Amino acid sequence: MAWNDSGNGKDPWNKEGEEPIDLDKLVRNWQRKLSAILGGGGGGGGSRGGPSAGGGWILPVVLLIAWLLTGLYRVDEAQRGVVQRFGAHTVTTMPGLRWHIPFPVETVDLVNTTAVDRYGFSTEILTADEQYVFIQMVVQYRREDPVKYSFEVINPEGSLEDVTESALREVVGTSTLEVLVTERRDEIAPRTQRVLQSTLDAYGAGITVTAISLERLDYPQAVQDAVDDTQKARNDSDRTILEAETYAQGLIPEARGTASRILQDAEAYRDRVTADANGRASRFLALLTEYQKAPEVTRDRLYLEAVEQVYSNANKVIVDASGSGNLMYLPIDKLLGGNNRQSDQMDPNSIFNAQTSAPVTDSSEEQNAAPRSNRRTRQ
Numbered sequence: 001m002a003w004n005d006s007g008n009g010k011d012p013w014n015k016e017g018e019e020p021i022d023l024d025k026l027v028r029n030w031q032r033k034l035s036a037i038l039g040g041g042g043g044g045g046g047s048r049g050g051p052s053a054g055g056g057w058i059l060p061v062v063l064l065i066a067w068l069l070t071g072l073y074r075v076d077e078a079q080r081g082v083v084q085r086f087g088a089h090t091v092t093t094m095p096g097l098r099w100h101i102p103f104p105v106e107t108v109d110l111v112n113t114t115a116v117d118r119y120g121f122s123t124e125i126l127t128a129d130e131q132y133v134f135i136q137m138v139v140q141y142r143r144e145d146p147v148k149y150s151f152e153v154i155n156p157e158g159s160l161e162d163v164t165e166s167a168l169r170e171v172v173g174t175s176t177l178e179v180l181v182t183e184r185r186d187e188i189a190p191r192t193q194r195v196l197q198s199t200l201d202a203y204g205a206g207i208t209v210t211a212i213s214l215e216r217l218d219y220p221q222a223v224q225d226a227v228d229d230t231q232k233a234r235n236d237s238d239r240t241i242l243e244a245e246t247y248a249q250g251l252i253p254e255a256r257g258t259a260s261r262i263l264q265d266a267e268a269y270r271d272r273v274t275a276d277a278n279g280r281a282s283r284f285l286a287l288l289t290e291y292q293k294a295p296e297v298t299r300d301r302l303y304l305e306a307v308e309q310v311y312s313n314a315n316k317v318i319v320d321a322s323g324s325g326n327l328m329y330l331p332i333d334k335l336l337g338g339n340n341r342q343s344d345q346m347d348p349n350s351i352f353n354a355q356t357s358a359p360v361t362d363s364s365e366e367q368n369a370a371p372r373s374n375r376r377t378r379q
Contacts, residue, residue: 089147121164142210
């Protein structure tokens with residue numbers, strides 16, 4: 001016997017012998033209750049068409065309620081709700097449970113004004129000295145003004161990337177590679193941020209750039225070899241120019257010093273010759289004055305001075321050997337050498353005499369005698 005056979009009392013559609021539930025009757029009961037709640041009248045159960053005709057407006061009401069419920073929305077603490085009515089901004093709602101006229105009358109854009117988003121940016125740019133560089137950076141931004149963010153720019157994030165590239169080209173394109181790599185490397189990110197923020201404010205994008213960090217600044221790999229060769233050639237050129245400048249800086253001062261020394265020597269010679277001439281002229285004038293006062297005395301004095309000067313430069317030996325038969329040896333070659341003019345510089349062993357000594361007359365006696373004889377001659 002089957003499990004659902006009527007003879008075994010186990011019909012699954014008849015629980016404990018009760019009558020089966022009438023679905024149509026259940027729906028009509030719910031319709032009457034809903035009509036009573038909404039204040040509408042409805043027929044009892046005269047005919048099948050009565051209840052369905054009286055409750056035909058129930059479905060639209062239910063749909064209207066469901067449509068109105070779609071206007072409920074929740075704004076988080078970090079968000080702001082931008083309510084638009086037929087595309088025009090009406091109000092900005094604060095955090096909490098809110099309601100607006102459902103679509104298509106009004107729509108709401110929930111904009112997070114607290115979270116800081118970031119995106120990576122990389123590009124290849126020419127510098128002011130026509131060097132090709134690869135730059136990679138990270139931009140952090142926040143949606144500060146939800147109304148401007150929703151209405152002023154169609155694609156704020158896309159515009160942000162385009163403006164970032166433009167600002168970076170303005171900063172990098174006006175500086176040389178050497179300056180960017182060395183002294184202005186730390187200035188690239190702040191300068192780019194200032195230019196980027198100024199442009200976004202001019203667009204009214206409602207975005208605030210919080211930070212820009214420079215991750216990489218290098219040559220592109222495709223041109224690295226060519227850049228290395230160019231840099232090597234530039235270094236060689238700079239070294240050659242430096243050596244030439246060093247040589248010029250050393251040669252020019254040396255030439256100037258030599259010229260200055262020659263001029264100083266010439267001026268000193270001129271001054272010496274002029275002073276000597278002036279001295280000779282003054283001496284002559286002084287002698288002339290003395291000669292006019294005492295001609296004879298002045299003449300004798302001049303004569304004695306001239307003879308003294310002549311004899312002082314001559315090598316002479318006066319020997320009185322009269323009445324002596326002894327042999328005397330004199331080193332004439334040393335006496336006439338030019339430097340040994342004094343008798344005391346002679347070697348005492350070079351002159352020997354059998355007697356004690358030979359009389360030697362000093363040149364001063366001759367000088368003293370010469371004027372007397374001369375004076376007698378002139379008289």
